[in-house]
Amino acid sequence: MHEFQVMARSLVQDGTLAYDQKLRRLAALATELLEYPAVSPECRDALDKRIICDMFEGNAPFAARYILPDYERAIRQGLRYLEMPPPQNLDDALSFLQIMYANVPSVTTYPVYLGDLDKVLEPFVTDDIDDERLDATLRRFWIAIDRMLPDAFVHLDLGPHDSRIARSVFRVERSLRQSVPNISLKVDPVVTPDDLVEDAVRTVFETGKPHFVNHPMMAADHGEHYAAVSCYNALKIGGGAHTLVRLNLKEVALCHDGTVDQFLTTTLPHFVELTAELAEARIRSLVEEQRFFETHWLALEGLIDIHAFAAMFGIFGLAECVNTLMAYEGLDGRYGHDDTANALAVRVVQRVAQLVDDRPMPYSEGGDGRCYLHSQSGIDSDHEVTAGTRIPVGEEPDLLQHLLTCAPHHQYFTAGISDIFHMDDTAVRNPQAVVDIIRGAFRQGMRDFTFNLNSNEFVRITGYLVRKSDLAAIAASGSARHGSDRLAAGSENSFHLTQRSVKRIGRGE
Amino acid sequence: MSLDCPIGSSDGVVAETITFSNVDGPGNRFVVFLQGCNFDCIACHNPQTIPVASGAHFRAQVDDLLPRIRKAEPFLGGITVSGGEATMQPGFLMELFSRVKADPELQRLTCFIDSNGSCTEETWQHLAPVLDGAMIDLKCLDPEIHHRMTGHTNASVLESIELLAYMRKLYEVRLLILPGVNDDPALLRRTGEWLARIDPAMRVKIIGFRRHGVRHHEPPLMEPTPQELAAAAENVQVAELNICVI
Numbered sequence: 001m002h003e004f005q006v007m008a009r010s011l012v013q014d015g016t017l018a019y020d021q022k023l024r025r026l027a028a029l030a031t032e033l034l035e036y037p038a039v040s041p042e043c044r045d046a047l048d049k050r051i052i053c054d055m056f057e058g059n060a061p062f063a064a065r066y067i068l069p070d071y072e073r074a075i076r077q078g079l080r081y082l083e084m085p086p087p088q089n090l091d092d093a094l095s096f097l098q099i100m101y102a103n104v105p106s107v108t109t110y111p112v113y114l115g116d117l118d119k120v121l122e123p124f125v126t127d128d129i130d131d132e133r134l135d136a137t138l139r140r141f142w143i144a145i146d147r148m149l150p151d152a153f154v155h156l157d158l159g160p161h162d163s164r165i166a167r168s169v170f171r172v173e174r175s176l177r178q179s180v181p182n183i184s185l186k187v188d189p190v191v192t193p194d195d196l197v198e199d200a201v202r203t204v205f206e207t208g209k210p211h212f213v214n215h216p217m218m219a220a221d222h223g224e225h226y227a228a229v230s231c232y233n234a235l236k237i238g239g240g241a242h243t244l245v246r247l248n249l250k251e252v253a254l255c256h257d258g259t260v261d262q263f264l265t266t267t268l269p270h271f272v273e274l275t276a277e278l279a280e281a282r283i284r285s286l287v288e289e290q291r292f293f294e295t296h297w298l299a300l301e302g303l304i305d306i307h308a309f310a311a312m313f314g315i316f317g318l319a320e321c322v323n324t325l326m327a328y329e330g331l332d333g334r335y336g337h338d339d340t341a342n343a344l345a346v347r348v349v350q351r352v353a354q355l356v357d358d359r360p361m362p363y364s365e366g367g368d369g370r371c372y373l374h375s376q377s378g379i380d381s382d383h384e385v386t387a388g389t390r391i392p393v394g395e396e397p398d399l400l401q402h403l404l405t406c407a408p409h410h411q412y413f414t415a416g417i418s419d420i421f422h423m424d425d426t427a428v429r430n431p432q433a434v435v436d437i438i439r440g441a442f443r444q445g446m447r448d449f450t451f452n453l454n455s456n457e458f459v460r461i462t463g464y465l466v467r468k469s470d471l472a473a474i475a476a477s478g479s480a481r482h483g484s485d486r487l488a489a490g491s492e493n494s495f496h497l498t499q500r501s502v503k504r505i506g507r508g509e
Numbered sequence: 510m511s512l513d514c515p516i517g518s519s520d521g522v523v524a525e526t527i528t529f530s531n532v533d534g535p536g537n538r539f540v541v542f543l544q545g546c547n548f549d550c551i552a553c554h555n556p557q558t559i560p561v562a563s564g565a566h567f568r569a570q571v572d573d574l575l576p577r578i579r580k581a582e583p584f585l586g587g588i589t590v591s592g593g594e595a596t597m598q599p600g601f602l603m604e605l606f607s608r609v610k611a612d613p614e615l616q617r618l619t620c621f622i623d624s625n626g627s628c629t630e631e632t633w634q635h636l637a638p639v640l641d642g643a644m645i646d647l648k649c650l651d652p653e654i655h656h657r658m659t660g661h662t663n664a665s666v667l668e669s670i671e672l673l674a675y676m677r678k679l680y681e682v683r684l685l686i687l688p689g690v691n692d693d694p695a696l697l698r699r700t701g702e703w704l705a706r707i708d709p710a711m712r713v714k715i716i717g718f719r720r721h722g723v724r725h726h727e728p729p730l731m732e733p734t735p736q737e738l739a740a741a742a743e744n745v746q747v748a749e750l751n752i753c754v755i
Contacts, residue, residue, distance in 0.1 A: 426532050440584030
C-alpha cells in the first residue's frame with residue numbers, strides 16, 4: 001500500500017502530465033491493487049522475468065484491448081445508448097462519429113479504430129458537395145480528432161476502392177501534417193488504381209502515412225470485414241482482440257541450452273504454452289469476471305460481437321533469437337544477412353505458428369478458436385531486443401535483401417506484421433518507384449508494411465507515428481499533448497529508432 | 510578508341526550495377542552502368558567511367574546479369590542502361606534487352622537507355638525494336654558552348670532527340686544547368702522553344718550542377734542556387750513542356 005501511495009502521489013504531483021494523462025494513469029494504477037488473473041507459478045515466473053509479457057494491460061481487464069465497432073451498421077441503425085438517430089447528411093454523420101468515438105473504449109482509453117472511413121462516409125458525399133467543401137469539412141473533423149483523441153494508436157482505414165473520401169483524406173493529411181489519426185490503405189492489385197496508390201505514396205512523403213495493407217491476403221484470412229487498427233493490428237470489424245500477450249523470443253533462446261532441434265521441440269513449445277496460458281487467463285478475466293460483453297453498450301446494440309473476437313499472440317526478438325541459436329550451433333551468420341540464419345528464422349516462426357494453431361482458446365471464434373499470431377512491434381520499455389520479426393535497427397541490409405528476408409514471414413501473421421522500410425529522399429521525385437516496390441511486395445506475399453522517408457518530420461517509432469519536433473519538445477520540457485509521444489521518447493532513448501539505416505534506392509544525381 | 514571487347518560483342522564492359530534506383534527513369538529500376546564514354550564533360554559526376562579501360566570495370570555477360578535482374582524483378586518497373594555512354598556497346602544492349610523481352614518472367618519490365626545522344630540514327634534504328642524509352646542529356650543547344658563543355662559538337666545529340674521523339678521513344682530530355690556556362694536566359698529560352706517544337710508536352714528535367722564527384726576545374730565550376738535553378742526552369746518553360754527541377 002505504501003508503494004501505491006508513493007506512485008499515486010508522484011502522479012498527481014507530476015508537473016509534466018496533463019490532467020487527462022494523470023487521470024488515465026491513476027485508473028491504471030488502481031487496478032494494480034486487484035489480484036492478477038490466476039495463472040500457474042511457471043507462468044507467473046516467466047511473466048516476472050519478462051520472457052512473456054502482458055503489455056501492462058492491468059490486473060483486471062474491464063474492456064477488450066482492441067475494439068472495432070461496426071460503424072457502417074451504427075450509421076444505419078443509430079445509437080440507442082447515445083440517443084443518436086441515423087445521420088442524414090455528411091455533417092450529421094461526422095458529428096455522429098465524433099460522439100461515438102468519445103464512447104468507444106480500448107486499452108489506451110482512446111478508440112483504436114475510427115472506421116473504414118470511405119465506406120462509412122461515401123453515402124453522404126453527394127454531388128452537391130464539391131471537393132473544396134469536402135476538404136474543408138474533413139479538415140475540421142481531422143483537427144477535432146487530433147485534439148480530442150491525442151493518441152497515435154487512433155487509426156482509420158481506406159480502400160481498396162477509389163473514393164472521393166480517400167482522395168480528400170490524403171489532401172487534408174498533406175495540408176495538416178498531424179500524427180493523429182494513423183491510416184492504413186487497403187490495396188487490391190486489381191481494384192486499387194495505381195494513381196490512388198501513388199497519391200498515398202505522396203502522402204507518405206509528407207506525413208509517414210498511410211500504411212499499406214495487402215487486401216486480398218487479409219480478406220482470405222479474416223473475410224472482407226476486417227481492418228488494420230492501432231499499431232497495425234489486423235482484426236475483424238465488429239470484433240477485435242480481447243488481449244495481446246507476447247513472447248520475447250530473445251529471452252527464450254537465452255533460456256535454452258542445446259541444439260536448434262531441441263529448441264524447436266522442447267524449449268519453444270514450453271514458453272508458447274505459458275504465453276497461451278496467460279492469454280487464456282486474461283480472456284476469462286475479461287469475459288467471465290468483468291463480463292465486458294454482457295454489459296457494454298456496443299455489445300448490447302450489436303455493434304461488436306464476442307464471436308468476432310480472439311486474443312492476439314505476439315512475438316518479438318526474432319533477430320536476437322536467431323543470432324543466439326546460430327551461435328549455439330557454432331555459426332556466425334546473422335538474421336537479415338545470411339541464408340542459413342534467414343532460413344532458421346522462418347523455421348522458428350513456422351513452429352510458433354503451428355504451436356499457436358494447435359492451442360485452442362476460449363471465446364476466440366474470431367480466430368477459429370485460436371489466437372491470432374502477430375509480429376509485435378515493441379513497446380517503450382523494451383531494451384536491446386528487436387521489435388517483432390524485424391531486422392535490428394542499423395543492421396538492415398539493402399532494400400531488396402531486406403524485402404526478401406521479411407517476405408516469407410508475412411503469411412503467418414494473421415493479425416499483422418508491420419515491417420518498416422526506409423527510403424532515400426530521391427524517391428520523393430519518383431513516387432512510382434515506391435508504387436513498384438509496394439506492388440512487388442504484395443506479389444511476394446507480404447501482408448502489410450510502411451515506409452519512412454529519411455528526411456521526414458514524421459517517424460515511425462515502434463509502429464505508431466510521432467513528429468520529430470514533438471520528440472525534441474519532450475526532450476526539452478518533459479511534457480507532450482499526445483500520450484503516444486511520451487512512449488516514443490522512451491523508445492527513442494532505448495533504440496535510436498530515428499537512426500534506422502536508410503534504404504537507398506538510388507544514387508544522388 | 511579500343512574496348513576490351515568489340516563493339517558488336519554481346520559482352521558488356523560494366524562499371525557498376527545498382528539493384529534499385531529511383532533516379533534512372535520511371536519507377537524503380539535495375540541499372541547497369543557501362544564503362545567508357547566518347548564525351549569528356551567538364552561536369553561529369555562519374556569521370557571514372559569515361560576511360561574505355563579503367564581499373565574498376567569488369568566484363569559481364571548478359572547471362573551473369575539476368576539472374577540478378579530476376580531476383581529483383583517483382584519490385585522493378587524496368588531496367589536502364591546508363592554509363593559511361595550506353596550506346597557505345599550496342600551489341601550488349603541488344604542482347605540484354607532482347608533476352609529480357611523474350612523471358613516470360615521479365616518481359617513486363619521496360620528497357621530504357623540513358624545516353625548523351627551522340628550515337629547514329631543507324632544505332633537507334635537497330636535498338637528500336639527492343640527499346641522502350643531513352644533519356645537524353647542535352648548539355649547545351651549552342652554548338653560552341655556544347656563543344657567547350659563536352660569536347661564534341663552537338664549535331665548528333667540534336668538529331669537523336671528529334672529522331673527518338675519521332676519514333677516515340679524519347680522519355681525525357683535532361684538539361685544540366687552550369688551557372689555562367691550554359692544558363693544564359695536567351696539561350697535557355699531558345700532551348701525551350703526548340704524542344705517544344707519537337708514535342709510541346711516533352712518531359713524535360715532541369716538538373717542543377719553539383720560538384721560532388723566532379724574533377725577539378727579552373728576556374729572552379731559553380732553550383733546554381735535554388736533561385737538560379739528556378740529562373741533557369743522559368744526560362745526553358747515554353748508551351749506545355751513538362752518540366753521538373755531537381
